[in-house]
Amino acid sequence: MSKLAELNTFIDQMHSLSAMPATINKVLELVNNPESSLKEISRVIEKDFELSSKVLKIVNSSYYGFKEKISSIQMAVVALGINTLRSMATGISFLNAIGHALEEVINLQKFWEHSMATAVIAGMAVKNIKPDFKEDIFVSGLLHDIGKVVLLQWVGRLYKKTEEKSKLENKPLFMCEKELIGVNHAEAGSLLAKKWHFPEEIIFTIEFHHQKDIFHLNRKEKKNIYANAVYFANQVALEKEIGQSGDFYREILPDELLDYLRLKPFDVVEIFKTSDSYIRHLKKTI
Numbered sequence: 490m491s492k493l494a495e496l497n498t499f500i501d502q503m504h505s506l507s508a509m510p511a512t513i514n515k516v517l518e519l520v521n522n523p524e525s526s527l528k529e530i531s532r533v534i535e536k537d538f539e540l541s542s543k544v545l546k547i548v549n550s551s552y553y554g555f556k557e558k559i560s561s562i563q564m565a566v567v568a569l570g571i572n573t574l575r576s577m578a579t580g581i582s583f584l585n586a587i588g589h590a591l592e593e594v595i596n597l598q599k600f601w602e603h604s605m606a607t608a609v610i611a612g613m614a615v616k617n618i619k620p621d622f623k624e625d626i627f628v629s630g631l632l633h634d635i636g637k638v639v640l641l642q643w644v645g646r647l648y649k650k651t652e653e654k655s656k657l658e659n660k661p662l663f664m665c666e667k668e669l670i671g672v673n674h675a676e677a678g679s680l681l682a683k684k685w686h687f688p689e690e691i692i693f694t695i696e697f698h699h700q701k702d703i704f705h706l707n708r709k710e711k712k713n714i715y716a717n718a719v720y721f722a723n724q725v726a727l728e729k730e731i732g733q734s735g736d737f738y739r740e741i742l743p744d745e746l747l748d749y750l751r752l753k754p755f756d757v758v759e760i761f762k763t764s765d766s767y768i769r770h771l772k773k774t775i
């Protein structure tokens with residue numbers, strides 16, 4: 490059995506873990522049932538009080554800047570769409586519950602800070618190419634590294650060795666994961682996202698957020714813009730040293746990527762500076 494097939498089986502088994510929040514399985518059940526309604530999905534999320542208050546805090550943050558206060562999950566569904574909202578809710582629920590159970594190998598707070606920073610910067614990075622993607626791309630940025638938690642759950646302490654290798658050899662973490670575990674976090678995350686029927690652009694972004702030449706392909710496709718913006722945002726978040734993702738390698742952003750995103754050097758400087766206030770505001774939601 491290949492390593493990827495092994496991980497696939499492990500992810501199926503993961504759904505019956507006691508640490509797995511019931512909300513995730515319930516939402517998944519409803520998504521798989523063509524008879525279920527948007528209202529039912531929203532109601533399941535709403536019933537999970539801790540989760541829904543977290544989601545509402547994010548949706549009401551200065552990053553989104555909605556004029557009216559979003560006071561219920563139903564309203565959030567109207568603002569963001571059911572697929573984006575349920576991906577946000579299940580992703581957060583998973584990262585908090587499973588991440589929490591793994592706290593001796595992961596600094597969850599720092600992981601969230603890196604994820605939030607990437608989400609904010611990705612939203613700012615589409616301002617010239619497709620400004621109306623700003624609201625939706627946030628979730629792709631927020632969940633881009635979800636595969637790290639899957640790998641942590643799968644291999645436990647061995648995962649630390651991939652981080653050590655990245656630091657010691659100054660090599661991208663995803664390459665070290667591939668060498669030591671046989672699967673990297675981009676592959677692991679996209680496997681999970683596919684199983685959860687996440688929107689295509691989220692799956693694609695998770696899978697390709699480390700692929701630096703992806704901007705050569707299908708340049709106008711939504712998913713391609715997402716993956717490139719998140720690639721950019723991840724590198725900027727690493728450069729700014731916001732939070733911690735376990736990756737010690739720093740890449741030089743290719744000029745073609747900035748051209749593709751239509752970002753001039755002063756745009757990049759502005760993103761560097763102005764992202765801080767949004768990130769600070771979002772940190773309070775963790």
Ligand SMILES: [Fe+2]
Pocket residue numbers: 633634674698699723
């Ligand atoms: Fe990553």
Ligand SMILES: [Fe+2]
Pocket residue numbers: 603607633634723734
């Ligand atoms: Fe990352």
